Amino acid sequence: MKLLKDILYGVSLSAVSGDTNVLVNQIHFDSRKVEMDDVFVAVRGTITDGHEYIQKAVESGAKAIVCEELPELLINGVTYIKVSDCNSALAIMAANFFDNPSKNLKLVGVTGTNGKTTVTTLLYNLFKKAGYKVGLISTIKVMVDDTDHPTSHTTPDVITINTYLSQMNQIGVEFCFMEVSSHGIHQKRAEGLHFAGAIFTNLSHDHLDYHKTFAEYRDTKKRLFDGLPKSAFALVNIDDKNGLVMLQNTKAKKYTYALKSYADYRAQILEKQFNGQLLKLDDNELWSKLIGDFNAYNLLAIYATADILGLEKMETLRLMSELENVDGRFQYYISKDKITAIVDYAHTPDALKNVLVTINALRTGNENVITVVGCGGDRDKSKRPVMGHIASEMSNQAIFTSDNPRTESPEAIIADMEAGVEAQNTKKVLSIENRRQAIRTACKLAMTNDIILVAGKGHETYQETNGVRVDFDDFKEVKEALDSQN
Ligand SMILES: CC(=O)N[C@H]1[C@@H](OP(=O)(O)OP(=O)(O)OC[C@H]2O[C@@H](n3ccc(=O)[nH]c3=O)[C@H](O)[C@@H]2O)O[C@H](CO)[C@@H](O)[C@@H]1O[C@H](C)C(=O)N[C@@H](C)C(=O)N[C@H](CCC(=O)O)C(=O)O
Ligand SMILES: Nc1ncnc2c1ncn2[C@@H]1O[C@H](COP(=O)(O)OP(=O)(O)OP(=O)(O)O)[C@@H](O)[C@H]1O
Ligand SMILES: N[C@H](CCC[C@H](N)C(=O)O)C(=O)O
Ligand SMILES: [Mg+2]
Numbered sequence: 001m002k003l004l005k006d007i008l009y010g011v012s013l014s015a016v017s018g019d020t021n022v023l024v025n026q027i028h029f030d031s032r033k034v035e036m037d038d039v040f041v042a043v044r045g046t047i048t049d050g051h052e053y054i055q056k057a058v059e060s061g062a063k064a065i066v067c068e069e070l071p072e073l074l075i076n077g078v079t080y081i082k083v084s085d086c087n088s089a090l091a092i093m094a095a096n097f098f099d100n101p102s103k104n105l106k107l108v109g110v111t112g113t114n115g116k117t118t119v120t121t122l123l124y125n126l127f128k129k130a131g132y133k134v135g136l137i138s139t140i141k142v143m144v145d146d147t148d149h150p151t152s153h154t155t156p157d158v159i160t161i162n163t164y165l166s167q168m169n170q171i172g173v174e175f176c177f178m179e180v181s182s183h184g185i186h187q188k189r190a191e192g193l194h195f196a197g198a199i200f201t202n203l204s205h206d207h208l209d210y211h212k213t214f215a216e217y218r219d220t221k222k223r224l225f226d227g228l229p230k231s232a233f234a235l236v237n238i239d240d241k242n243g244l245v246m247l248q249n250t251k252a253k254k255y256t257y258a259l260k261s262y263a264d265y266r267a268q269i270l271e272k273q274f275n276g277q278l279l280k281l282d283d284n285e286l287w288s289k290l291i292g293d294f295n296a297y298n299l300l301a302i303y304a305t306a307d308i309l310g311l312e313k314m315e316t317l318r319l320m321s322e323l324e325n326v327d328g329r330f331q332y333y334i335s336k337d338k339i340t341a342i343v344d345y346a347h348t349p350d351a352l353k354n355v356l357v358t359i360n361a362l363r364t365g366n367e368n369v370i371t372v373v374g375c376g377g378d379r380d381k382s383k384r385p386v387m388g389h390i391a392s393e394m395s396n397q398a399i400f401t402s403d404n405p406r407t408e409s410p411e412a413i414i415a416d417m418e419a420g421v422e423a424q425n426t427k428k429v430l431s432i433e434n435r436r437q438a439i440r441t442a443c444k445l446a447m448t449n450d451i452i453l454v455a456g457k458g459h460e461t462y463q464e465t466n467g468v469r470v471d472f473d474d475f476k477e478v479k480e481a482l483d484s485q486n
Contacts (some may be wrong), residue, residue: 197233209382277295331458
């Protein structure tokens with residue numbers, strides 16, 4: 001148990017009713033989890049408002065309530081704290097509750113539209129290979145050194161983050177690499193954390209349903225850099241025009257990386273093959289198994305980070321040459337008939353374009369590229385026609401299908417994608433709502449040497465429709481379909 005006043009240290013309080021010198025158990029922002037002597041923080045959400053559940057939390061035994069508006073009826077024996085921003089208060093309280101675990105390790109946040117999972121995972125793998133105890137908080141999983149935990153968000157809520165950071169402290173983890181999504185920054189899931197550094201990968205179209213304008217989306221990402229302390233580093237990709245924007249108001253030490261511009265860290269692609277690429281980094285050569293220009297950026301970002309964090313350059317390059325693709329990122333399988341299937345998590349227009357550019361650059365003859373792709377339901381609708389256009393323009397055959405329709409109609413999502421297809425490409429498009437059938441059709445259409453891209457779900461092992469998740473794994477599906485054709 002902890003003293004409420006200790007948990008509230010650093011939170012600016014507008015009003016207090018009751019005693020803060022009381023012992024409390026846990027902090028919760030979901031009334032359904034509240035038990036005897038817990039603290040409930042009322043967060044205003046996108047669907048409902050935590051303030052509506054204050055009474056519920058008290059009935060479940062809450063000893064203290066943190067809210068932006070005090071309820072009319074105050075119950076004796078319960079402490080009510082009024083704050084101006086519950087998300088911020090929650091972030092500070094969660095960090096205090098776990099004794100600020102982010103201060104006891106080097107926490108590096110990675111933000112950007114694409115590449116967060118790749119960069120954080122590669123950094124985790126690199127630092128593990130270098131012999132450190134390492135933590136990872138990513139879309140795919142959370143790693144507390146060697147122990148993995150499933151996750152539901154790219155950036156979990158602040159209580160979950162601090163719980164894992166605290167576990168990392170207990171076993172002596174020195175570095176933790178964490179994805180920081182724009183939703184996470186906006187909902188202050190990364191506030192109250194002490195970052196040793198932050199990395200910006202790139203910015204392109206995504207989540208405009210949530211952030212409304214591109215400028216708001218960009219400024220949300222920038223907040224991660226605005227909040228860095230002087231002791232931290234800020235590393236940005238300046239080939240992206242928003243790279244320098246991220247650095248505008250940061251107190252941190254600034255570093256840049258680029259393939260095309262002058263920068264502190266530079267790389268050049270010397271050779272591209274299907275099984276890897278040769279890069280020149282700081283006058284040294286690196287053979288990497290990861291392909292695509294976008295991966296050259298990711299590799300450069302991790303090389304720069306390792307250098308800034310004090311790893312020896314030559315040793316870093318040696319270990320980097322051993323790094324493998326991250327699950328569901330350009331993961332490929334070549335069938336007995338010499339058909340290549342690539343599963344990639346490209347779920348934004350930019351990512352889809354990059355992957356198709358990479359695939360097209362690797363074609364040696366007149367092999368066909370068949371793309372199976374869908375767009376998520378209850379997510380940014382404006383990216384659908386753009387992705388429909390890219391898939392149809394850059395492939396010989398595009399098959400539009402479902403990708404986590406959630407509460408939307410799969411036909412309607414596909415229709416939104418079809419709306420972006422230009423007249424000359426319509427004959428290249430097939431729409432098959434059932435993802436398994438879509439993948440099987442692609443495999444049937446493919447001939448020797450053809451390339452099938454299954455985009456959008458990458459490492460995901462489910463398809464979500466109306467709140468129900470059914471097992472579904474793109475890699476398994478496409479492999480099975482190709483193997484059964486022989
Ligand atoms: C749109 C969004 O981000 N929603 C997140 C948000 O939920 P919300 O705003 O909908 O919450 P709400 O349902 O309105 O409830 C408001 C408050 O009332 C509370 N409540 C509610 C009901 C009740 O009975 N009692 C109660 O106390 C809730 O616990 C909540 O605190 O806060 C929740 C708790 O932290 C998150 O789980 C939830 O993520 C949802 C599930 C989600 O899908 N988020 C996605 C969009 C997301 O965050 N994605 C990013 C990655 C994006 C990227 O690609 O960059 C991520 O970081 O994962
Ligand atoms: N640096 C990059 N620039 C552009 N595209 C990239 C980059 N790195 C990866 N991609 C593409 O974007 C896809 C998603 O990559 P990754 O999972 O690393 O991104 P993310 O930022 O973690 O995404 P999310 O927002 O879903 O967490 C990859 O499958 C690949 O197609
Ligand atoms: N982090 C992204 C992942 C999208 C992946 C795609 N398969 C989908 O479900 O839309 C999001 O939550 O928007
Ligand atoms: Mg990710």
